[in-house]
Amino acid sequence: MFFVDTLEFEGLGNRSYLAGGPDAAVAVDPPRDIDRVIAAAARRGVRIAHVVETHLHNDYVTGGLELARVSGAHYLVPAAASVSFARTPVSDGDTVQVDEGLTLRAVATPGHTPHHTSYVLVDQGRDVAAFTGGSLLIGGVGRPDLVEPRLTVELARAQHASAHRLADTLADDVPVLPTHGFGSFCSSGPGGGSASTIGTERLVNAALTQDADTFVAELLAALEDVPAYYAHMGPANAAGPAPVDLTPPRPADADEIAARLAAGEWVVDLRGRVAFARGHVAGTLNFEGDGQLATYLAWLIPWGKPVTLLAETPEQIAAAQRELVRVGVDRPAAAATGDPRTWVREGDSLTAFPRATFAELAAARAELAAGGVGGAGADPVVLDVRRDSERAAGAVTGSVHIPLHELRGRLAEVPPGVVWVHCAGGMRAAIAASLLDAAGRTVVAVDDGFDAAARASLTGTDASRGE
Known part of the structure; x- marks a missing residue:
């Protein structure tokens, strides 16, 4: 009997998957904080035998290389992807055995990237799930403009063809399990819903209901701006991301907070916007910890600028660290928690706005x-x-x-x-x-x-x- 566990990352609008049988599993498009995947495997009592990437991601730093190193799994990456590390190259039609009677079949689905590859989970000869990455999403497709502007139209047409290839080769009841599309800016549109099948997508997905010319024209017209930090994600993934350090940052007192602000560094207050408006350290910036922290902080901050985090509790700092490493903001320069009045020097006061x-x-x-x-x-x-x-x-x-x-x-x-x-x-x-x-x-x-x-x-x- 097979299983598929979904790991959601709401801040970035992405999902990863752990799928397998009684003894072994495959991790699909894992996040950089790999402890979540390892914990999911431990709950199932399975070993991670394979780690697979559907493509070199543009919106987050992958944990695939490190997860494969830690677990001893085979690391499967599309053969056409240019990377600087050893991996098992995957081409269209390749299969690997995940567990007894359970295999994974690679299906070339270019469009989101030229090398994009989907994976079909096959149980006892029957297709039971399609991990579609940034190809066929729920109600849409992955955007085709993240690789090279001159390739955008070509990749948009490839998205249409890839969606049809999946629909033509898979049965209606096969679940569609994409990586993007739940608020991710890698999606070409808002999409809809949290679960779908090939049969449902045949009825509602523009890639499957429109002719290629209409689909391409409407897809390109609907593309939004690309988050600035995307420019750093692809190169980081191609080079092979380093392991993450999620240990607590060095604590900062009021004097250090003031000094960092004076130096032009970013000091980010993670509290809710109501609390921030009522009283905050002058010069600090408000990115709510329970909002789209990683997306908007990484989008707005000058890349590489030191960031200090402020929050009410250490747990909030830890959650923010986890969000930020997924987009390559690896180590806060410092952090402070507790009563915001302790974040200002004696004689100073918090500021506010209505x-x-x-x-x-x-x-x-x-x-x-x-x-x-x-x-x-x-x-x-x-x-x-x-x-x-x-x-x-x-x-x-x-x-x-x-x-x-x-x-x-x-x-x-x-x-x-x-x-x-x-x-x-x-x-x-x-x-x-x-x-x-x-x-x-x-x-x-x-x-x-x-x-x-x-x-x-x-x-x-x-x-x-x-x-």
């Missing part, structure tokens, strides 16, 4: 228009930090648009005045508000769902200003 709703923004606009603070006709600066595709669906009239991932380099473009910053729900607005606050701007963080903007009569056709 939070608001879209209804309160509308009221502030009405007051200023009527001649309140600022004079008749004055208007708050409204900064929209959502992505282009989100803004295209609707925006606050007269707002300035600078996507969050561009804000650090475009702070000078934010008009003078009190800045009311918003996103779609509050998390990204909190990050943006902390960046502006650290730069000395007066901010109000709009912590509200964007649908409330329409209810407050803030949206309209004249949505753009200062772009």
